[in-house]
Amino acid sequence: MAEGVAHEVRNPMVAIGGFARRIRDRLEEDDPLREYAEHIIKETQRLESMVEEIVRFKTLLISPYEPVDPRALVDGVLDAWKDTFARARVAVDREYGPDVPVIEGDPANLKLALGNLLQNALEATPEGGTVTVTVSGGADHVTFQVADTGRGIPRDELPNVFDPFYTSKMSGAGLGLTTVHRIVSRHGGEVGIESVEGEGTVVTIRLPVYQDPSRT
DSSP: OHHHHHHHHHHHHHHHHHHHHHHHHHSOTTOTHHHHHHHHHHHHHHHHHHHHHHHHHHTOOOOOOEEEOHHHHHHHHHHHHHHHHHHHTOEEEEEEOTTOOOEEEOHHHHHHHHHHHHHHHHHHSOTTOEEEEEEEEOSSEEEEEEEEOSOOOOGGGGGGTTSTTOOOSSSSOSOHHHHHHHHHHHTTOEEEEEEETTTEEEEEEEEEBOOOGGGO
16 A cells, blocks of 8 residues: 555656746746745645655565664664754753663664654654653663653544554654554564643653573
């Protein structure tokens, strides 16, 4: 289904966007029709982002696992998002517990999962809000939490947030949390979400601790 949607949408999307740009470029700056052309172009770009998200979900693969330092993993993701959060004027706090054990997994996909959570948190959090990323360790698992002070999710929508193509946002294909769930499940972990409308959302990921085969 994902492959079919991506293929069928891409070709007409390119044509619509291309012709809309040509029309816009031929209009005078004060022509009211430019606003319509700009709106078409903007919506086409939104569709392009949706198709890219669908393709990423379709081609999601898990590479061979390796030991991963949870704190270094989070540091890398937060560094990549630092400028984006700064432009949005949303603060980012990180809280790391002591003696967080190593996990085993695919670093690229784990970064993708955390990046999706950060993107959701940023889009839900108004200027002046805060996103807090917490990492803590247990005897047999490591817990990641991404908490925001955003708009929250209505209680009746919470059971659906991991469903493919379900979204309460104005843009996107609704695959962000679906991708997170898929990645975490393939790593033998669990993901849960709690939210209070008007107060914020907390997403929790639990992943198993790395078991060194040389010690078995």
